Amino acid sequence: MLKTCKICGVEKNISEFYTGRGKCKDxxxxxxxxxxxxxxxxxARYRKxxxxxxxxxxxxxxxxxxxxxxxxxxNMCKICNSEFKNTKDTHIDHCHxxxxxxxxxxxxxxxxxxxxxxxxxxxxxxxxxxxIS
Amino acid sequence: MANIGKGKFYMxxxxxxxxxxxxxxxxxxxxYWKWKSRQDGLAAYCKPCFTERNAKWNKDxxxxxxxxxxxxxxxxxxxxxxxxxxxxxxxxxxxCAICKKEIGWEAAVDHCHxxxxxxxxxxxxxxxxLGGxxxxxxxxxxxxxxxxxx
Numbered sequence: 001m002l003k004t005c006k007i008c009g010v011e012k013n014i015s016e017f018y019t020g021r022g023k024c025k026d027x028x029x030x031x032x033x034x035x036x037x038x039x040x041x042x043x044a045r046y047r048k049x050x051x052x053x054x055x056x057x058x059x060x061x062x063x064x065x066x067x068x069x070x071x072x073x074x075n076m077c078k079i080c081n082s083e084f085k086n087t088k089d090t091h092i093d094h095c096h097x098x099x100x101x102x103x104x105x106x107x108x109x110x111x112x113x114x115x116x117x118x119x120x121x122x123x124x125x126x127x128x129x130x131x132i133s
Numbered sequence: 134m135a136n137i138g139k140g141k142f143y144m145x146x147x148x149x150x151x152x153x154x155x156x157x158x159x160x161x162x163x164x165y166w167k168w169k170s171r172q173d174g175l176a177a178y179c180k181p182c183f184t185e186r187n188a189k190w191n192k193d194x195x196x197x198x199x200x201x202x203x204x205x206x207x208x209x210x211x212x213x214x215x216x217x218x219x220x221x222x223x224x225x226x227x228x229c230a231i232c233k234k235e236i237g238w239e240a241a242v243d244h245c246h247x248x249x250x251x252x253x254x255x256x257x258x259x260x261x262x263l264g265g266x267x268x269x270x271x272x273x274x275x276x277x278x279x280x281x282x283x
Binding site for chain 2: 116
């Protein structure tokens with residue numbers, strides 16, 4: 001099946017369109033890319049809304065909860081007490097069994113907890129290993 | 134071309150030129166890679182033939198090629214030869230030094246970031262975990278408390 005794009009006017013296969021849209025995928029994506037470059041403020045607003053949505057959907061916490069947690073922790077990682085320089089440094093840590101949010105961590109601590117599988121036995125073995133060598 | 138003799142085909146034929154036994158062309162010395170341990174100081178084949186031959190070998194022996202490339206990178210990064218690595222594996226009973234999981238050729242070489250001394254062989258996960266906590270014992274103790282409190 002063929003369909004003509006409203007913007008570029010080229011006849012294209014239906015697989016080149018998102019369902020129910022008169023503009024082809026290339027034109028829509030090009031416009032989005034243009035906003036990202038030309039209007040960074042508007043793009044930042046989009047990203048902010050998307051981040052809030054993801055927080056709520058993944059961990060069930062609102063932006064207000066998040067801000068409260070930041071104040072509670074003095075803008076520091078809960079484990080290694082390193083300071084968060086911007087919002088990208090914060091990682092929401094959750095228990096993988098109960099899906100409960102435990103706190104805000106820095107990238108390194110969150111990653112390391114995941115690699116050790118939240119297993120305290122392995123972590124105490126790691127302490128022994130570091131002490132011996 | 135005067136010096137070509139039987140069995141000496143791979144040697145440099147003159148002071149400036151040499152015949153490549155694969156493509157059979159007479160080429161300048163600069164068209165061969167340097168190879169110190171060979172008698173004429175040059176590789177056996179010219180550069181394009183050499184790369185082609187290597188690529189073909191790598192394609193035919195993917196496992197050997199992977200092992201060789203990892204061994205080379207270990208040698209450069211930590212100064213550990215292949216024999217050293219195998220000896221370390223035997224010393225640790227093919228187990229990760231922290232979580233006792235079974236490891237083999239893919240194990241990570243753990244080293245101290247201040248003194249650059251190699252500490253042992255770990256599985257990928259334990260090595261990444263130590264890196265995340267920045268080799269800090271106090272941080273790991275706090276992490277244990279943090280996980281237990283929840």
